[in-house]
Amino acid sequence: MSIPAIKATxxxxxxxxxxxxxxxxxxTALPLWNRAAAALDTFTVIGWDLPGHxxxxxxxDGFSIDDLAAAVADLVRGARxxxxxxxxxxxxxxxxxxxxxVGLQLGLDHGDLFDGLAVMCSGAKIGDAEGWEERADTVxxxxxxxxxxxxxxRWFAPGFMEREPAAAAALLHSLxxxxxxxxxxxxxxxxxxxxxxxxxxxxVPVLAVAGxxxxxxxxxxxxxxxxxxxxxxxxxxxxxxHLVPAEQPAQTAQLLKDFFGAQxxxxx
Numbered sequence: 001m002s003i004p005a006i007k008a009t010x011x012x013x014x015x016x017x018x019x020x021x022x023x024x025x026x027x028t029a030l031p032l033w034n035r036a037a038a039a040l041d042t043f044t045v046i047g048w049d050l051p052g053h054x055x056x057x058x059x060x061d062g063f064s065i066d067d068l069a070a071a072v073a074d075l076v077r078g079a080r081x082x083x084x085x086x087x088x089x090x091x092x093x094x095x096x097x098x099x100x101x102v103g104l105q106l107g108l109d110h111g112d113l114f115d116g117l118a119v120m121c122s123g124a125k126i127g128d129a130e131g132w133e134e135r136a137d138t139v140x141x142x143x144x145x146x147x148x149x150x151x152x153x154r155w156f157a158p159g160f161m162e163r164e165p166a167a168a169a170a171l172l173h174s175l176x177x178x179x180x181x182x183x184x185x186x187x188x189x190x191x192x193x194x195x196x197x198x199x200x201x202x203x204v205p206v207l208a209v210a211g212x213x214x215x216x217x218x219x220x221x222x223x224x225x226x227x228x229x230x231x232x233x234x235x236x237x238x239x240x241x242h243l244v245p246a247e248q249p250a251q252t253a254q255l256l257k258d259f260f261g262a263q264x265x266x267x268x
Contacts, residue, residue, distance in 0.1 A: 004063045006071045007055040011037040011045040017090035017115070018079075019256065020072065021047040022099025024121070024243060025186050026144065026151055026178055028054030031170035032096060036245040039253030043092075043260075046079075048072060050098070052182020054174065059182045065098075065193045069105035076113050092260045094118035096245060097217065098186060101126065101193050104225070107202035108195065116260050117202075120209040120252075121242045123221035124228075125194040132191035136184035143180045148172055157213040157241040167246055199228035206232045207259040211240035211247065233259065 009029055011021065019040060021033045029047025037045040050068070051059035072093070079085040093114050095103040100122025107117050138146055152161065152172060161168040206229045208222035219236050226232035235255055240247040 003067050003070045003074065004051040004059045005057050006048050006051060006068070006075070007057075008046050008048045008075050009055055011047050012040065012043065014044055016086075017043060017092060017260070018085050019043045019045045019260070020076065020091065020093045021045055021245075022072070022093065022095025022102055023048070023050055023053065024097035024099060024155075025050070025190070026053070026147065026175035026183065027096075027171055027243070028174040030054065031167065031174055031246065032243060033245050035167070035249035036252045036256075039250055040256060042257065048075060050178075050182065050186055052179030052185075058179040059185050062185045062188055065101050065105050065189050066109065068102045068189065069109055072102060072106060073110040073113055076110075090115040090260075092116045092118070092256075094120060094245075094256055095122070096120045096243060097122050097126070098190060101190065104195055104199070104202065107204045107206065107229070108198055111202065111204040114204055116205045116207070118207040118209060118256055118259065119222075119225055120244050121211055121214055121217050122208075122225075123217045124196040124199055124225060126190055126217060126221075129191040132187045136187035136191075139180050139187070140184040144178045144183050145176050147183075148175060151175055154216050155242045157211065157239055157247060159239075160241075160247055164247075171243065171246060196224070196228070199225060200230060202229040203231065205259075207255065208232060208234045209244060209252075209255060210234070210236050211242060211244050212236050212238045213241045216242050
């Protein structure tokens with residue numbers, strides 16, 4: 001395995017501090033985060049895409065959650081070196097589902113780069129290995145469109161697709177357009193991810209957020225993370241399932257402003 005190539009997209013204008021926004025499997029940063037990013041008007045929001053999703057090239061080989069975290073860390077370090085992130089400006093991370101798993105790995109392996117982490121609609125272990133490998137085999141053979149119906153049911157709370165058809169369609173198109181092999185590699189990475197016993201080693205402040213109607217990573221997953229990390233807080237977003245930033249962008253932005261703002265003020 002090697003560190004996969006990922007690309008980042010600036011979702012808002014310049015500001016301080018910086019928020020690195022991570023995706024869920026099958027989504028891309030723009031449709032997942034664009035409305036929440038607009039409400040995060042005091043931050044520079046930079047979204048990154050998974051291999052084979054959106055702006056990031058397809059993966060040529062398998063990778064782990066550790067590798068994805070290393071790729072995000074490289075993005076931050078590169079932005080520091082180039083001056084895209086100015087010296088002294090605080091950097092935060094918020095990731096959804098698989099992107100949240102990457103956030104936990106960042107806390108374990110690269111915590112010195114971040115002033116706070118938000119792990120959203122995610123868990124220290126998500127699903128079971130057999131289920132992920134079965135999905136990987138299906139997508140590898142038949143493509144990502146096989147996942148659209150199931151993902152629509154898991155991703156959105158009841159009524160969202162009718163209330164926000166354009167937002168839902170953009171997210172489902174991201175899934176349809178994802179490279180099948182890269183998606184399968186993501187499934188395999190999740191199959192091998194389990195940091196439940198390592199959570200106490202994360203010392204960066206962590207906000208664990210759950211959608212009240214999320215059947216994949218319910219609020220108990222957020223509670224476990226918040227209870228076990230050194231400095232954790234849990235929050236539940238009502239009328240949301242698995243893609244909280246897209247489903248409830250204003251509430252997402254406020255949660256992040258409140259949590260990261262407190263960390264920022266403490267550091268001044």
